[in-house]
Amino acid sequence: MRDPEPSPSLAERRLTTRETAELLGVKPETVYAYVSRGQLSSHRVPGGRGSTFDTAEVTALARRNKRESAGSQHTGGELSVRTRVTLIEADRYYFRGIDATELALRHSYEEVAEWLWTGRMEPGVEFRAPAASVAVARRAVDALPEHTGPTDRLRVAAIAAAAADPLRFDLSEDAVLGTARTLIPTLVAALPPARRGHRDTGPLARRLWARLTGRDADAASLRVLDTALALLVDHDLAASTLAVRVAASARAHAYAAVSAGLGVLEGPLHGAAGGLAHRMLLDVLDQGDAAPVIAEALRSGRRVPGLGHRLYTGEDPRARVLFSLLEEVPDATPALAAARDIVATAARHTPLHANVDLALAVFTASSGMPATASETIFAVARTAGWIAHALEEYQERPLRMRPSGHYVGPRPPQPLP
Template sequence: MGDQESEERRLTTREAARRLGVKPETVYAYVSRGQLSSRRSPGGRGSTFDAAEVEALARRGRRETRTASGNSPIGTSITLIEEDRHYYRGVDSTALAAHHGYEEVAQWLWTGEMRPGTRFTAHPETLTAAGRAVRALPAPSAMLDRLRVAAIAAAAADPLRFDLAQEAVVGTARDLIATLTDVLPVLGEPEPEDAPVARRLWTRLTARAPGEEWLRVLDAALVLLIDHDLAVSTVAARVAASAQAHPYAVVSAGLGALDGPLHGAASGFAHRMLLDAVERGGGAVVAGHLRAGRRVPGLGHVIYPGEDPRAGMLFRLLEEVPEAAEALHAAREVVATMARHVPLHANVDLALAVLSVAAGMPSEAGETVFAVARTAGWIAHALEEYGEQPMRMRPTGQYRGPRPPQSLPVPVQPT
């Protein structure tokens, strides 16, 4: 009886190949490499294999496949960063920012079509739900807190959020970007709901009137910040998309990763440093940071050996704004002083700081611009990821804890 039960738990070559997802010839290759044992079947025709051993090999193969997938480069056709240049789909981002507005570039990245005059407007129900949720937050809530809550509320108000067809995702993205902009409280004169995003966002960041030169700077900043290859927030967004999460959840994942001192909040540190530099001079501020052993914000970038091309363009546009002269001079004084010691160049955070300081915006303004702009990039990556094999980004952890079996934990007695 025991021998009969043992034979019932054995597989033929064809069955083992099917379980492993390989050809029968590969099964025998596993045997020759010692990865699998075989036994001649009764009558001497063919071989049989232990079912548990085959299943263990199959599990190991699946685990190795997931690990390889998780550690392999993520293919993308959105952004290329090469030789201190920054390209969207092969087109220099600074050229795009010089000739097209934020909405036009975002729509082009999503669909491949450049449509002049593209505008994003919020659906009334979405905006109402988001506004109600944001108003329920404590008064001192940060702008990024409001954006995260708005994204969640907007999702709850959209019964079609699980439609991942390209046309539906693009429609959701347009509505969400408009909602994230319009849900912030207005500080200056309100703009029409069909005005460009840059103009509507300006009134949420400062009470000053939006001159055309200022709006060109803000709109260019939005374009230049749409995407920057696989930054940590973009990786978070793609991981969510790989699980077929809806666009609101993808953006929420990106906003969560953005809310850190080493990513989205970096422009706030540059803003405060620049305020100090305007008051005391760039040389004195740099000296103070070096004496305290602190890094000077707004300088250097892990990707660009030279100047961040996004910063270079924004500085050129800021030169055309008379009100920005003082902050721009202080920023360049910081860069020049630091260059005597270390060849660090300005990055986009310093350029955003010049914009926010000169325009009387709060320190979190740069982070807000970053979040609204990058929403378009997260959606572009989500559209790419929806076309990939789901759940492909599943690395395997390297366990470093105690080896099993371990005893049950001893309960702590109350004192």
């Protein structure tokens, strides 16, 4: 396909916003996003309301976008997508160029989310949900069967909140950010509290704690939870994040994009890993020895949960931070010892380091939380990252994530069955 070229008549004059959008293959509001990022310059029409754009500049941007889109295809057998959100490199990871573990240790989950979305730090920011949105989401979640899992509850809450928001189809950056700042606390508030009489006050981590355990929250445990949320905000292009970007590429609104991520997260190979590690940890604590538990897992052909990560050759930096903080939680001492026993015992079979799932299992098991708690923590945390990726994708060419199928079935024509 040839590079986009303006017609001779267009090349002789400046382009309108509509013509610029058509040449770039984007919506008119995206044209002004290019202007705000310094990728295009515009001039107001004297006496008019619109702006005009230099034809050569727009054509050059269209060519550049085409080259970048080509870089979002299959490279070396894997899908590669350009992003400015997260970099994973040499057993460390970074949010917009800043060490993610340092951010998580020094800033709250809400502050890290704002950094991920805007590249600005907003000290002391707290996300609050509108009462009307919470009421609709709670009614929807309360109607679910008692055995419903946390990801199902969160997905239903997201859908209910979307139905209550008539402006959800506004995909401008300010509108999506407004949605993000209210959707996350709405998801938390929609979950049933672990005990009666709880009041939804304080930072998001405190409000989430009351949904995960009936125990009182101490400062050290709340810090672990808040840091875990911040560490889990994003982690490059995980399966759920890719689903979110595909949805955003089709211009699904933010609620629908988050719902797509929650759907993938529920898969046993993604969001359920922390629950498996939690149950294994309880078995080790019950038997007092990791060896028989790991032996049974290996004999059954199962992998040992909580160990190893395909993106890290060494220790998962998220696990390292959480284990360090858990040392300050007195109730976590037995579970920490069991986790060390698991790592040491498994090392006789294969030298794998603990990952964040095992660290979360130590936290959830020692805090009196159910095995599904890590899935809830992961989903709430990652919602902020999904929004960050959706914001990026809304600025890209629509429907660019549309791979071609490689048909391997019988060649036509075939007889009717």
